[in-house]
Amino acid sequence: MRIATWNVNSVKVRLPLLLAWLEEAKPDVVCLQEIKCLASDFPELELKGLGYHAELVGQKSYNGVALLAKERPRDVIYALPGDDTDTQARYVEATVGDFRVASIYLPNGNPVGTDKYPYKLEWIGRLHAHAETLLEAETPTVLAGDYNVIPEEEDVYDPAAWREDALFRMETRRAFRSLVNLGFTDGFRAIDPSPHRYTFWDYQAGRWQRDEGLRIDHLLLSPRAADRLVTAAIDKSPRAKDKASDHTPIWCELR
């Protein structure tokens, strides 16, 4: 089972690239983030044409996550539990085959010093609590998505410049580490330990051309999923194309 995650930064704009990549990479499950549209505007028919079922939670202009799967997803939940007042479309989770898979768009949190940052920390706290529940079920689980967290210095081109950013400051990294320490494996890192492997490059200042990026999209594997990990990779090819997202897909193969 090949499971991928990709922040597409508008599914409408990215649809030609997305369809081309699905045909080439043939993932069984794809978690999308920042679809930036209502469910009624989601290109369900085009994706069905390539054999993908879609489960999603949409929102106008911002956020929005989807889960695409060749097998029909079951037992879908459309929000991260723990706060019924949170209306931001950032979480969808379902069972595909014998895996539980979540598509996650964790809040960015910038600028630090506004209410955006405590919202990010609270969101990670809710994810931590929910992850504990998921682990108790002992179903092989993959929490995939844009975490907006740079885990280590080697995951950013200029750690000093990013030290106080919401994606990298110590409080953020500690919260992420605490989530991982519940027993998850960073699926990409388990396969490729080399530094400076990025999943995001800012559109500005020639960051892509200079390979000055961030590793902020992650596949967190529960112990039973990690036991089945065969390989994982970042596919940089979509980032090089015209009309690219600022993120590129990462995927893992689980036997």
Next chain:
DNA sequence: ATGGTTGCCTCGCAA
């Protein structure tokens, strides 16, 4: 050099 770009029912905001 506080630059630069993309996407949003755009004229500011989020990333």
